[in-house]
Amino acid sequence: MARRFDVRAQSGFATVALFTFFLLYLPVAVLVAYAFNASESMTAWGGVSLRWFAAAWQNDAVQGAAWRSFVIAASAATIATIAATMAAIATTRTPPYRGLSFKYAFINQPLMVPEIVTAVALLIVFSRIKVWTGYSGLGYLIAAHAAFCIPFAYLPIRARLESMDLTLESAAADLYATPWLAFRRVTLPLLQPGIVAGYMLAFVISLDDVVITEFVKSGGQDTLPTYMLGQIRRSVTPEINAIATAFLALSVVLVTVFFFINRRRTEPQPAYGDKA
Amino acid sequence: MAEDKSVAVEARGITKSFGQGVAALRALDNVSVLVRENEFFTLLGPSGCGKTTLLRLIAGFEFPTYGAILLHGQDIARLPPFRRPVNTVFQSYALFPHLTVAQNVAFGLQMLGRPRAETAARVTAMLRLVQMETLANRRTDQISGGQAQRVALARALAPAPKVLLLDEPLSALDYKLRKEMQIELKRMQNETGVTFIFVTHDQEEALTMSDRLAVMSAGRILQVGTPREIYEHPADRFVANFIGETNFLQGEIQASGEGSAEVRLDLGVTLKATLPRGGLPRGRTTVVVRPEHAVLGPAGADTGLSGILENIVYSGVDTQFHVRLASGGLFLVRAQNSHGAPAQLPGEPVVVTIQDGAAQVVGD
Numbered sequence: 001m002a003r004r005f006d007v008r009a010q011s012g013f014a015t016v017a018l019f020t021f022f023l024l025y026l027p028v029a030v031l032v033a034y035a036f037n038a039s040e041s042m043t044a045w046g047g048v049s050l051r052w053f054a055a056a057w058q059n060d061a062v063q064g065a066a067w068r069s070f071v072i073a074a075s076a077a078t079i080a081t082i083a084a085t086m087a088a089i090a091t092t093r094t095p096p097y098r099g100l101s102f103k104y105a106f107i108n109q110p111l112m113v114p115e116i117v118t119a120v121a122l123l124i125v126f127s128r129i130k131v132w133t134g135y136s137g138l139g140y141l142i143a144a145h146a147a148f149c150i151p152f153a154y155l156p157i158r159a160r161l162e163s164m165d166l167t168l169e170s171a172a173a174d175l176y177a178t179p180w181l182a183f184r185r186v187t188l189p190l191l192q193p194g195i196v197a198g199y200m201l202a203f204v205i206s207l208d209d210v211v212i213t214e215f216v217k218s219g220g221q222d223t224l225p226t227y228m229l230g231q232i233r234r235s236v237t238p239e240i241n242a243i244a245t246a247f248l249a250l251s252v253v254l255v256t257v258f259f260f261i262n263r264r265r266t267e268p269q270p271a272y273g274d275k276a
Numbered sequence: 277m278a279e280d281k282s283v284a285v286e287a288r289g290i291t292k293s294f295g296q297g298v299a300a301l302r303a304l305d306n307v308s309v310l311v312r313e314n315e316f317f318t319l320l321g322p323s324g325c326g327k328t329t330l331l332r333l334i335a336g337f338e339f340p341t342y343g344a345i346l347l348h349g350q351d352i353a354r355l356p357p358f359r360r361p362v363n364t365v366f367q368s369y370a371l372f373p374h375l376t377v378a379q380n381v382a383f384g385l386q387m388l389g390r391p392r393a394e395t396a397a398r399v400t401a402m403l404r405l406v407q408m409e410t411l412a413n414r415r416t417d418q419i420s421g422g423q424a425q426r427v428a429l430a431r432a433l434a435p436a437p438k439v440l441l442l443d444e445p446l447s448a449l450d451y452k453l454r455k456e457m458q459i460e461l462k463r464m465q466n467e468t469g470v471t472f473i474f475v476t477h478d479q480e481e482a483l484t485m486s487d488r489l490a491v492m493s494a495g496r497i498l499q500v501g502t503p504r505e506i507y508e509h510p511a512d513r514f515v516a517n518f519i520g521e522t523n524f525l526q527g528e529i530q531a532s533g534e535g536s537a538e539v540r541l542d543l544g545v546t547l548k549a550t551l552p553r554g555g556l557p558r559g560r561t562t563v564v565v566r567p568e569h570a571v572l573g574p575a576g577a578d579t580g581l582s583g584i585l586e587n588i589v590y591s592g593v594d595t596q597f598h599v600r601l602a603s604g605g606l607f608l609v610r611a612q613n614s615h616g617a618p619a620q621l622p623g624e625p626v627v628v629t630i631q632d633g634a635a636q637v638v639g640d
Binding site: 165167168170171172173174175176177178181182185186189190 | 335336337356357358362363364366368370371372373374383384387388431432435
């Protein structure tokens, strides 16, 4: 009876599923495999080797770009998470009012506006500011990244706040906690998994960005993705594969760490309306 | 009255409206009530009657549109909840899920900045009071609903509030546990000497636990009194109907004297009924009779209401007799079961005799 409505029982389900997985993961698998290629070629297999990892590791340009990526991602994610936490509290701990959904849309604007539009706009604005101030450091990239990372940090934090039992905050106030203490001792600890999730998401999104970075960066400010893009325009060696593989490994590690942190934080609190 | 030391909480002319203009909903309408020191006071009423709103106003989660709330003579109506020496036991318990049982109980004391040693001692004492010492280091999801209830109580009592507010705290418990907790709550109130203001929609709970109770409906307080006063002398039709089972009889007041009146019922019988306090109604009136204050007898007696016994419902402790009166209305008689089967059988003509002074005149 139940099987009839089960999507897995539909004919062709397995074929579609396999084809989709194939499309998703085969290119990644090939990329990772060729990172271990001993030969110079991207197409011919020359045996297993770590030489391209070593090459990438010793490449000053790669090191510089990786460090820049990390600094930008860490700073932007921090700024974005703080802003997103404040925005999430402001938009959930208030009775609904006219214009609230407009505010949601406004906060999530970077998700809707085509990235290339933002990139061009920032290029124009920042070039003006560069002329006026003479400053051309990483600040522009950090500001740009923080801006488009906010919605990614905002969404999990808001979801967490919405699933939180408001009575807990009332209880804290009832037990003599001032609004600030209630926030620090009750709301913030309960919000932590959402904040961690938001930070991780913002970090990964920043790390991954090409379009806005490409437009905003000054000379010598390549991040890892823009460096890779630049390399592909010239001679392609499996060094690119090695960098991409390292990148992939880092993302997997981040997501795994996040998963475990989140599970540990959420599990002790299934009761009392806390469903996140 | 505010200077009276024996008054713990006084609500004066409280009106609370939610929303604005024509859409405004009046949750409380000019409510005044007085709760005495060390009293177990209950706000009883159906859902939506405003009892929880009144409690939230005392706690400070809402602010009155008009009126004053005096705590030991001082108006606290505009103070935020964290400035009121009043604590709440929430319906959902609202235990902090990221803290242990002991940390939950310590929370209020820590917020008050009490010394560490004092807090620790107080937490131990409170956990002993609610018999939860052995579970002090449990997480709140590792305890049962009844235990969570106890922790919520300990947490609210730990800062030694002047008044403890309880918002239907027993409604989530099963019947047996609820009965146990009713006795426990009463014991804790005696031991701590704290004034309890308890909100419930369960009339039985209200009658068993309260020193005094207020019956509320549609944002107003209809009657305040001891459980006995409320049950035996309901002030109006709503109170009589809401609390316990009741028979309503229509009649005419013939003569009224000191606290009682002769009422000639439409059924042709005259009986002596108690008048509501302060009221001397005349003319058409309603009389209420509790089922256990009436006695069933064989047909022939001339002083009672005659009818036909329609149905007998046996319920362990007592038996209910449904009597169809000559007027067509149904009259309920309840008799304690002692031994043997009832003398009357369904279908037989019977006479219902109402005990002297048991009938109560109520306002409509």
